[in-house]
Amino acid sequence: MGKFIFRRGLTSVLILVLSVSLLFGMIHLVPGDPATVMLGPRATPELRAELSQRMGLDQPLVVQLGRFYSGLARGDLGVDPFSNRKVRDIVLEQLPHTLALVLVAIGGASLLGIPLGCFAAIRRNSWLDRLTAVMSVAFIAIPSFVVALYLLLWLAVKWRWFPAIGAGEAGNFTDQAYHLVLPAIALGLGWVGYIARLVRASMLEVLEDNHIRTARAFGLPERTIVIHYALRIALLPTVTILGLGIGTMLSSALFAEIVFSRPGIGKLLYEAVLGRNYPIVMGAVLVTTGFFVLSTLVSDIINALLDPRLREQQEGGS
Amino acid sequence: MSKAQNTVLRIFNALKKDPLGMAGFILVSIILFLTVFAAWLAPHDPLEIDVYNRLASPTAAHWLGTDQLGRDILSRVLFGGQVALKVSLIAISVSMAIGLVLGMLAGFGPRWLDRILVVSFDTVRSFPTIMFALAIVALTGPSLNTVIGVIIITSIPVYARVVRTQTQALRERDFILAERAMGASMFRILRYHVLPNVAAPMFILASMDVPAVVGMEAGLSFLGLGVSPPTASWGSILNDGYSYLRNSPWPIIAGGIPLIAVTLGFTFFGEALRDIFDPKLRRKDP
Numbered sequence: 378m379g380k381f382i383f384r385r386g387l388t389s390v391l392i393l394v395l396s397v398s399l400l401f402g403m404i405h406l407v408p409g410d411p412a413t414v415m416l417g418p419r420a421t422p423e424l425r426a427e428l429s430q431r432m433g434l435d436q437p438l439v440v441q442l443g444r445f446y447s448g449l450a451r452g453d454l455g456v457d458p459f460s461n462r463k464v465r466d467i468v469l470e471q472l473p474h475t476l477a478l479v480l481v482a483i484g485g486a487s488l489l490g491i492p493l494g495c496f497a498a499i500r501r502n503s504w505l506d507r508l509t510a511v512m513s514v515a516f517i518a519i520p521s522f523v524v525a526l527y528l529l530l531w532l533a534v535k536w537r538w539f540p541a542i543g544a545g546e547a548g549n550f551t552d553q554a555y556h557l558v559l560p561a562i563a564l565g566l567g568w569v570g571y572i573a574r575l576v577r578a579s580m581l582e583v584l585e586d587n588h589i590r591t592a593r594a595f596g597l598p599e600r601t602i603v604i605h606y607a608l609r610i611a612l613l614p615t616v617t618i619l620g621l622g623i624g625t626m627l628s629s630a631l632f633a634e635i636v637f638s639r640p641g642i643g644k645l646l647y648e649a650v651l652g653r654n655y656p657i658v659m660g661a662v663l664v665t666t667g668f669f670v671l672s673t674l675v676s677d678i679i680n681a682l683l684d685p686r687l688r689e690q691q692e693g694g695s
Numbered sequence: 696m697s698k699a700q701n702t703v704l705r706i707f708n709a710l711k712k713d714p715l716g717m718a719g720f721i722l723v724s725i726i727l728f729l730t731v732f733a734a735w736l737a738p739h740d741p742l743e744i745d746v747y748n749r750l751a752s753p754t755a756a757h758w759l760g761t762d763q764l765g766r767d768i769l770s771r772v773l774f775g776g777q778v779a780l781k782v783s784l785i786a787i788s789v790s791m792a793i794g795l796v797l798g799m800l801a802g803f804g805p806r807w808l809d810r811i812l813v814v815s816f817d818t819v820r821s822f823p824t825i826m827f828a829l830a831i832v833a834l835t836g837p838s839l840n841t842v843i844g845v846i847i848i849t850s851i852p853v854y855a856r857v858v859r860t861q862t863q864a865l866r867e868r869d870f871i872l873a874e875r876a877m878g879a880s881m882f883r884i885l886r887y888h889v890l891p892n893v894a895a896p897m898f899i900l901a902s903m904d905v906p907a908v909v910g911m912e913a914g915l916s917f918l919g920l921g922v923s924p925p926t927a928s929w930g931s932i933l934n935d936g937y938s939y940l941r942n943s944p945w946p947i948i949a950g951g952i953p954l955i956a957v958t959l960g961f962t963f964f965g966e967a968l969r970d971i972f973d974p975k976l977r978r979k980d981p
Contacts, residue, residue, distance in 0.1 A: 391814070392821045399818070400830055511715065514966060518958040520910035522917055523951045526933060530944050628823030632914065636937070647918065650829050662826050670821050 381681055389674045397663055401445060404655050405438055428458060445659075454660040459652075464660040468642065472664065474544055475641035478633065479626045481557050482565035483619055490569045491615070494576025495608060498584065509577065512570030522632035525563035529636055532559060542638040560633035564626055575618055579611040586610075617676040624672030628665050709971045716967025722960030726953070730776035739767035741774040741927045750943040760945035762935050768949045771927035776953060778839070778928040782912045786843050787901050790850035795897065797851065798858025799885050803866060809859075816852035824849045828915055837920040845915075846908055857900060861893045895972045902965035906958040913954055929954050 416425060436444070448455060454464035497506040533541035545553035583589065584607055592602045631643025638644075642661055649657035710717045729736060738758070745765030753760045759768040801812040822830075828845045835841050865871055865888070874884055909929075915921040916930025917937075924931065929950050936946025 388814070388817070392818050395814075395818045396821055403831075403834055514962050515959055518906040518910070518962045519955055520914055520958070522914055523933070523954050526937065526947050527951060530940065530947050534940055535944070625823065628826045631825055631829075632917075635918070646826065646829055650832060650920075658830060662822075662830050665826050666822055669823050673821070 378682070382678055385674060385677055385681075389670050393667060393670050396666060397659075398442060400659065400662060401442055402438070404659070405441065431458060449663075454663070455656045457654065457656055459654060464656050467645070467657065468660045468664050471640055471642050471645045474639060475627060475630050475634070475643065477553075478557060478560055478564065478630050478639070478641065479623055482561040482626060482630075483568065483622050485561055486565035486568035486572055486622075487615075487619065490572030491576050491608075491612070493569070494573035495580060495603065497573060497577040498580035498611075499603065501581070506577075509570055509573040513574035514570070516570045517567040519567065520632075521563050521567060521629055522636060524566055525560065525633050525636040528559045528563055544639045556637075556639070560630075560637045560639060563633045563636070564630055568622060572615060572618070575615045576608075576611060579614050580607060583607045583611045614680075617679045620672050620676040620679070624669040627668050706968070706971060710967060713967050713970070715963045716970075719960050719963025719965075719967060722956055723964050726776065726957055726960060727780075729773055730780050733773035733777055737767075737770035737773045739770045741766060741770040742925050743767070750939060750945075752943065752945060759949040760943060762932070762946050763939045763942075766925075766927075768932065768946055771932055772929070772949050772953055775927040775929045775932055775950075778916075778922055778926065779909045779912055779953075779957065782839065782843055782846070783905050783908045786846040786850065786908050787904055790847045791854050791897055791901055793847070794851045794854025795858055795890075795893070798855035799862050799889055799893075801855065802859040802862025803881060803885060803889065812855070813859075816855055819849060819852050822849075824911065825914065828911070829918075829920070832915070832920040837915075837923060839912075839922050839926075842912055842915050842921045846911055850904065850908070853904070854897065854900060857896055858893050861896065862889050865889055865892055899965060899969045899972060902961055902968055905961040905965075909957050910954065 416428060445455070452465065454468065456462070457464055457467060460467075493505070493509050497503075497509045500506060529541060532538045539559050540556050543556060545556035547553075589602060589607055592606050597606075627642065630641060631647060633639070634641040634644040635647055642665060646658060646661035646665075648654075649661060710720055738756075743766060745761065748757075748761050748765040750763055751757060751761045751765075757767050757769065759772065762768055762771070797812055801809045819827075824845075827849060828842070831845050832841055862885075871884060871888055874888065912921055913928065913930035913933070916928040917934045918930075919934060922928040922931055932946055932950035936943075936950055940947065
């Protein structure tokens with residue numbers, strides 16, 4: 378097992394380093410140097426030279442990349458040339474907003490999806506079961522920004538049930554939670570049916586198990602069997618998917634953040650892209666990609682712990 | 696009866712018993728019809744500006760109202776479909792072709808090549824797609840070609856991985872071993888034995904991929920990073936609508952519906968196709 382975690386972890390680090398170097402290389406290989414692009418066509422040569430020097434752009438690419446990684450090793454992501462603030466501080470300032478949104482979204486989706494999946498498994502082929510089947514394929518594919526726009530249009534602008542913009546007053550928990558509702562629904566809606574489907578599939582499998590049959594033979598009430606004996610086991614595979622979901626959502630949160638004008642990593646990245654602020658782009662992409670790779674790694678490891686067959690496959694083959 | 700006719704008949708017979716698949720098929724047909732014949736069906740020029748008639752609600756002349764420049768929204772939605780169709784056709788066919796070649800090479804070629812290819816697939820997949828797209832657009836500037844390029848790069852691994860697994864499974868089968876023993880070249884084996892076997896899952900995957908591709912194009916155009924104005928795309932219609940949300944709800948209502956229709960149509964139809972041709976891919980369902 379240790380060998381598996383080591384190898385899998387090494388691959389993750391390799392992938393992260395490769396993708397970050399690739400992005401770094403691309404930024405510096407596109408026609409026109411970043412300083413010109415950032416300052417626009419009307420900047421004077423002196424201004425450009427000054428920014429180039431400040432960002433270390435006058436050094437060869439390898440030196441720049443080396444500097445970037447040695448900075449990264451010390452937890453330093455460089456400096457935003459426009460505000461002169463540390464990129465790390467800017468990113469860390471925005472991260473909690475995105476994390477809160479993602480956690481509420483995935484938490485809400487699980488709170489709805491898990492009971493739904495349970496009922497679907499117990500009452501197989503009922504209308505509820507069919508409904509979750511349709512929902513699971515339909516909702517996951519609808520773009521979240523369309524859901525966000527419709528929610529904004531009806532629930533915030535037309536009926537005014539929820540606030541339309543911002544993250545709420547700092548320090549005021551109720552207000553912030555209130556502002557989270559619509560973006561979290563937009564982000565999590567697609568996952569409700571998906572989670573329900575996963576829970577249903579593993580529930581059906583577990584309910585066939587010997588220990589459930591034994592529990593039934595002892596005459597335990599169905600409620601106890603389902604909640605205490607079956608669901609506990611059936612939830613494990615779902616938990617690994619939830620981990621993966623958090624990684625994916627961190628980047629798809631971008632649309633909810635933009636539609637509802639919420640602060641967050643996605644909005645930060647979007648504004649940095651429009652303003653050609655490359656250090657911020659690098660920082661934001663690095664953090665989200667890092668989370669994404671980490672969540673894949675963690676869910677792979679949990680999966681391998683649960684199912685030794687996967688482990689052998691990875692160690693022996695591929 | 697030819698093989699093609701046989702396949703079509705088989706799909707129809709299966710769809711008759713699958714109401715959701717049938718609904719998906721009908722939706723897909725309607726969308727394709729409206730999109731292909733947009734030039735004939737659109738009541739107005741999608742770029743025609745009418746400043747006296749801005750942000751109007753639906754009327755007999757403008758069934759879905761007008762946008763902030765007085766352009767007919769229905770016509771823009773119809774022509775926006777052509778952008779979505781163009782992007783998905785090009786992006787999916789190119790990434791499918793490249794994915795097919797790379798996947799077969801990884802599955803059949805030497806082990807070191809397989810390793811390199813798998814790591815590169817994983818590297819591309821490790822970027823969350825939307826972040827990758829934003830980073831690229833930051834470098835190259837917004838354009839539809841960039842959007843197509845990004846979708847191609849991020850979709851190649853999806854196809855290549857499936858082809859690789861299928862090829863690896865086929866590689867050890869007796870009929871391939873026999874062929875190799877007779878001295879058949881790698882090209883011959885891949886062309887005549889592997890390709891026909893991986894084609895069906897490819898097309899099912901492509902059909903299920905359409906919503907993702909269309910959503911990606913719309914998403915990037917919504918962010919102002921896709922089509923350039925005044926071209927109509929479902930995403931850019933939504934973007935215009937977002938800016939004038941408090942004046943008129945119609946651009947958002949009209950821009951979102953085709954996206955939902957495409958999503959549902961292709962997903963249900965794709966699921967039905969998968970059940971017909973490749974029951975093995977099906978999730979554990981009764």
